[in-house]
Amino acid sequence: MDKYIEMIRIRFLMMLAYRTNYYTGILIYSINIGAYYFLWKAIYGGKETIEGLSVLQMTTYVAVAWMARAFYFNNIDREMAMEIKEGKVAVELIRPYNYLTMKTMQGLGEGIFRLFFFSVPGMLIVSLIFPIRFSADIYTWALFSVSIVLSFLINTQINLLTGMTTFFLFNNTGLIRAKRVIIDLFSGLLLPLSFFSQGIQEVFKFLPFQGISYVPSMIFTNGFSFSETMQAIMLQGMWVLILIVPIQALWILAKKMLVIQGG
Amino acid sequence: MKNAIEVHGLRKEFKSYSSRSGLKGAFRDLFSRNYKVLRAVNDISFSVKQGEMVGYIGENGAGKSTTIKMLTGILTPSSGDVVVNGMNPHKEREAFVQTIGVVFGQRSQLWWDIAVQESFRLLKKVYKVSDEEYDRHMGHVIRTLDIEPLLDKPVRKLSLGQRMRCELAAALIHNPPLLFLDEPTIGLDVLVKLKIRDFLKEINEKYNTTILLTTHDLTDIEALCDRVVMLDEGNIIYDGALKNLKETWGEGKEVQFQFLERVELSALEKVTQELHVKWELEEKEQHFTAYTTDEANAVSDLIGAVISSFQIKDVKIMEVSTEEIIRKIYEKGEV
Numbered sequence A: 001m002d003k004y005i006e007m008i009r010i011r012f013l014m015m016l017a018y019r020t021n022y023y024t025g026i027l028i029y030s031i032n033i034g035a036y037y038f039l040w041k042a043i044y045g046g047k048e049t050i051e052g053l054s055v056l057q058m059t060t061y062v063a064v065a066w067m068a069r070a071f072y073f074n075n076i077d078r079e080m081a082m083e084i085k086e087g088k089v090a091v092e093l094i095r096p097y098n099y100l101t102m103k104t105m106q107g108l109g110e111g112i113f114r115l116f117f118f119s120v121p122g123m124l125i126v127s128l129i130f131p132i133r134f135s136a137d138i139y140t141w142a143l144f145s146v147s148i149v150l151s152f153l154i155n156t157q158i159n160l161l162t163g164m165t166t167f168f169l170f171n172n173t174g175l176i177r178a179k180r181v182i183i184d185l186f187s188g189l190l191l192p193l194s195f196f197s198q199g200i201q202e203v204f205k206f207l208p209f210q211g212i213s214y215v216p217s218m219i220f221t222n223g224f225s226f227s228e229t230m231q232a233i234m235l236q237g238m239w240v241l242i243l244i245v246p247i248q249a250l251w252i253l254a255k256k257m258l259v260i261q262g263g
Numbered sequence B: 001m002k003n004a005i006e007v008h009g010l011r012k013e014f015k016s017y018s019s020r021s022g023l024k025g026a027f028r029d030l031f032s033r034n035y036k037v038l039r040a041v042n043d044i045s046f047s048v049k050q051g052e053m054v055g056y057i058g059e060n061g062a063g064k065s066t067t068i069k070m071l072t073g074i075l076t077p078s079s080g081d082v083v084v085n086g087m088n089p090h091k092e093r094e095a096f097v098q099t100i101g102v103v104f105g106q107r108s109q110l111w112w113d114i115a116v117q118e119s120f121r122l123l124k125k126v127y128k129v130s131d132e133e134y135d136r137h138m139g140h141v142i143r144t145l146d147i148e149p150l151l152d153k154p155v156r157k158l159s160l161g162q163r164m165r166c167e168l169a170a171a172l173i174h175n176p177p178l179l180f181l182d183e184p185t186i187g188l189d190v191l192v193k194l195k196i197r198d199f200l201k202e203i204n205e206k207y208n209t210t211i212l213l214t215t216h217d218l219t220d221i222e223a224l225c226d227r228v229v230m231l232d233e234g235n236i237i238y239d240g241a242l243k244n245l246k247e248t249w250g251e252g253k254e255v256q257f258q259f260l261e262r263v264e265l266s267a268l269e270k271v272t273q274e275l276h277v278k279w280e281l282e283e284k285e286q287h288f289t290a291y292t293t294d295e296a297n298a299v300s301d302l303i304g305a306v307i308s309s310f311q312i313k314d315v316k317i318m319e320v321s322t323e324e325i326i327r328k329i330y331e332k333g334e335v
């Protein structure tokens, strides 16, 4: 376990070395949130609520969805693709650790860094500019924390799966890009899932994506009842378990097929 | 003593796909692709005893790196048995890699953006090395390789030779009984090379570490290895002492001439046509090298014949170098 914690620390250090990148990041996220804020205000017009969400809840939803994204989002699929293409996995395979777990830990190190240097200051800035309501309820915060860790896990697992396709497809940049768009759209980052038509919502119930953004954001905005919250978190946990299966299968297959590039 | 490495009938085949030409070809490629099977390693068998230092040599593309990748568990063999440190590298990967150290000369194993000591610290945790062990063993390694001043620099700021010393130290953090080195001295200056060689000799003596080493620098092999395994197109063509190879192949003498005036190669060939001599010209320096037999008077006959016809500036009599021997073998493709 020690080694995995050490890896989180190392990744944190690496991010710290390049921290200036993040100041511009906060700005970009704030602009995004601002744009959605004005968009939603226009859509709401005079209406009190749409699909059960008030304007205030909607802005909070948008802000928290983006800030949560900073935590769960990572580029380990692209990193894996590069490591596989350049033959660097060879080095990973001569280490006594599990490559996929290590990659997850690197993602976590990155996530924790962004949480402290990006999400928290970003949220403060955004809350000064736009009306956002933070819940005073400690349970909401606790449930939100659990939920966002599960978001991280689901998103990372999907990244691992996408990253591993490099073993089979070799050039999967298109796939990686498509995956990113699908997650942003189907996870409820751009649009709360309750805004989709009933039929589509039914389909979403059978996909892991809502566990990435919609669930934690709804919990944070108190858009779920308690039982809905519990159910949603259970569903997230279930997806984490389910996704382990294809990951392990693909990994075993990949190791067998593995061809290392370069001398 | 138990063998560190045992290999039986090891084979690795790569499928390489070739694309058909043109649009029509590309379209057909979508459905069925042409591929050739390339046998990089062809049913080789050998074993290495604990504490041996073995040089694994062969031309570019002979299959050396491919073998090492299979021995370290990175690649799955197409067929054959591999037992290294009593384990199957591929099946028991995590336990197995704990017992080996690997350096790939062409590929860094340290983390690029962080200081060397941070990489060491991570590896120390990864290999579960205790603080005392680390201080005792690595303290010595760091001193011997003289990398103390490099420890707080990020890897991307190191020169090749500096980095390579750090890579070697990193491969030894857990003091493994078996070390694989794939071209560890590539691109290094003479001093660093010597330092690395001395260091390898030292750990071999001190810990009885087994070392399997590939290199294109035969002086590395001469300095370190009693035994060489030579590979050609995936087949082992020689496995034995370097000394024997020299004795059987090092026949003949080499005499190098420089002349005061300009001399044609054909003229030299003409005056020595009675003797068994092969001439070679090194254009830039105008060195003429004659290869002759081991017979007692061969050298004196040769020099006599040359002196009587040309004015000589310098003569050197040399033994055939290992490099020359290996070159001959590579050209012939068998021992």
Ligand SMILES: Nc1ncnc2c1ncn2[C@@H]1O[C@H](COP(=O)(O)OP(=O)(O)OP(=O)(O)O)[C@@H](O)[C@H]1O
Pocket (backbone or CB within 6 Å): A259, A260, A261, A262, A263, B014, B015, B016, B038, B040, B058, B059, B060, B061, B062, B063, B064, B065, B066, B067
């Ligand atoms: N990933 C791969 N896909 C297809 N063929 C490969 C692959 N890797 C190596 N080969 C082929 O296998 C053969 C052996 O390669 P290998 O890298 O083992 O050579 P080597 O002996 O290490 O050579 P060098 O001295 O140049 O490092 C070569 O013909 C090479 O083209």
Ligand SMILES: [Mg+2]
Pocket (backbone or CB within 6 Å): A263, B064, B065, B066, B182
């Ligand atoms: Mg090689």
